[in-house]
Amino acid sequence: MDELRGWLDERVARHEFSGAVLARRAGTPVFSYAGGIAHRGHGVPVAADTRFAVASVTKMITAVAALRLVERGLVGLHDPLSDVLPAEHRPTALTGDHTLHHLLSHSSGLTNYHDDGDETMRSWFACWDRVPTYRARRPADLLPLFATLPAAFPPGERYSYNDANFLLVGLVIEAVTGRAYHDVVADEVLTPAGMADSSFEALDEEPDRLASGYQVSDKPYEKWLSNIYGITASPMPDGGMITTAADMVAFLDALRADSLVSAETRAAMTSPQVMATHNYGHGYGMEIVLADGEVAVFGHDGGDPGVSAIAVHLPAAETTIAVLCNHDRGAWPAYRRVLAALDLQDPRG
Template identity: 30%
Template sequence: MSTLPDEVTLSDGVDAVARQSGFAGAVSIVRGGETVVEKAYGLADRARGIRNTAGTRFGIASGVKGLTALAVVSLISDSALAFETTARSVLGGDLPLIDDAVTVEQLLAHRSGIGDYFDEEAEGEITDYVLPVPVHELVATEDYLRVLGGHPQKFAPGERFSYCNGGYVVLALIAERVSGVPFHELVRTRVCEPAGMTATGFPRSDELPGDAALGYLPIAGHDRTNVFHLPVVGSGDGGAYSTVGDVGRFWLALLGGRIVSRSAIARMLERVSDAGDGMGYGLGFWLRDADGAVLLEGYDAGVSFRSWHRVDRDETVTVISNSSDGAWPVARRLAELLG
């Protein structure tokens, strides 16, 4: 049985790659409920010289999808929804290009086949302006109807896996309509509060709290933020801010059955699809074949985030950066060191 690297080895390893890559962000390793490494690097606000700390709030982009999935599954546990509920039964006449047979479970598993308003398979750069409406107009969940519509179904529901941001906004819309509670409030009360995630939420990008990091684009010679690239308030597919500490608490609460039941979690973490590159996908979570880790990941203009938990070690690793690609070199190095 191999011995895991100690705190000094891990800390030195992170320091080295952070220096080499110019990493700005925060890193946390928690094992058995004890913090092994918790460090921050670089600037949260380059113009004002404000440094990142372990308590800095960062955007987590698509890491939100796990929170959305849990909010939806909690409504299923309360019998307000079912995995078999069709999107059409809730949407009514809205978004008519979504196939009438698409179900909540297919949306959770990225197997719905619906056209995507923010298609990551399309060619382009992370610095592109991709939203067809002014970003400040996307505030409430219902506002997203303007960008979700007009995208034809790509394939028959259930046919195969195809990562879909729009599907998770549709899930947010469904959750909001069946519960009568705004989506952001559902995430707060059904996911964040049970997990003790007091620093996690959906602030407006033009009204960020003082402890939040600005997200920076990879434009040489410029310190340009992502404020014009993303919706002013996120939805079911991304846009929340969190801390490495809150993410660590999330995994403990998730696997401890404090957000939804352990039986519900077991269903969410069953492998539904082969997602390629040694990864599978369940319902809201990535599943890594090599070591059985469960992952959340996010990538967007000015945001990169990866967090994984290994049940066999009771170990959580979280890397968040306020730049588009910043998290990846550090996450890769930690994966190498930890094996």
């Protein structure tokens, strides 16, 4: 662990990592770290209680909120979404065959609101020419970005990662509860999981202890650009929750203890509902990685302008790892180094 700490210190000194790391094995912390700069303009360092935006890691939280409503009978996993969503929230490509199962497993066939494979991020930033980021505060605010797009394939045909799926999950949550997504998720997930440092606050509310996100230039670490114009004003069901590494570990611990959803629902979340490759697929709101046909890793990673994060559990090793970073490129190298220090492997490499 001393070698791992030294490696992270070197990455911080070279501005190649800024964030927090926590690893817990069989309920016992085995490594924790905080380092880097939370706010470059004011020179505020990252501290143990610094909070970070975590992009698509949020999808796990959204999925649990929705599945708790399923367990209470407020919505069916296989009910037609056209019977659940109000007319103004139904994309034109939505049919009577689309269900919550398809949204949560990324098998809906609906078209995303941006090109997730565009590494230049031009597709992402083009969204904010149509819907300014400062107006993106509720899930419905992003509907104009995809509501009229044709479907890419029929529901259930195959896997295709799609942020729009989870915006619609958020709208389903609002439709069946009559409450705002952010409020429902706080009550259904954050509070019962003991995630006291997690929230869905708008950025212009100046959330306490939030690390500013920084986009790395094409020449790494020579120039930094705040992500304030590159992400939505408020967190969305598909990404943006504010949290800590400790809270993400607490969430995964609570999920595995079946204190958020039933054992049956948790098993469905953390096993593949649809496969993308021979060893990578998706459960409900969870990325699933297989090794020799068994689940080797479940959890989620996240990436936005100025954000990189990963929170996962490795069942065979009884180990949970969270790595949160307030710039684009830092989380995955740190995660891989943590795995090496713990003599663990992620089949994704």
